[in-house]
Amino acid sequence: MAGKLIRRFVSALAMTIMAAPVAAQQWVVGAGWSDYSYARADDSIIGTFEYHAAPFYVGANAEAGWALSGEVTGAGDGFVGGGAYLTYDLGPAWFLEASVMPGAFFEKPPVNDLGSTFEIRSLLGLGYRFGNGSALSLAVSHKSNASTSNFNPGANSIFLRWHWGCRAVRRRAGLISPSTLGTSDGKQ
Structure with missing residues (x-):
């Protein structure tokens, strides 16, 4: 069941990527360490892939x-999810x-059970933009079922993340002007 859901997620992600304008997308890949709050859990390395659609704001x-x-x-644990992202500039x-x-979270070893399949992943990070439009960030994330289950140990992760393909990143780095985006203020 978990494999089928992951295949569907990957298919939907691929179709979304192909349907969106290339200049409006951002891809993020990351690697790090995942620490489960449950003492008997199997902590391990973690990899992530994200797709950010064109900003609505x-x-x-x-x-x-x-x-x-x-x-x-x-x-062998897996998570697939979707939601909102926010990027806030601290400077250039x-x-x-x-x-x-x-x-949805799917545990491979039973000791990594987070209490339910439904989980909410929150993330906070600090990043640096390079002149070529790519960026590197250090982020921490937390997965929790928000006490929708009687068992809610949660999992915390730390990631080093590489961002590329984002026109807002390229615009803020001075590589393209807001007029290139279609309007003078950069809104779509």
């Missing part, structure tokens, strides 16, 4: 949009990133 210092995420741990190169993504 672009302001002077912030942008927000919809995103999809997939994660896999070295123990530094930024904060945050996201909240409800989704």
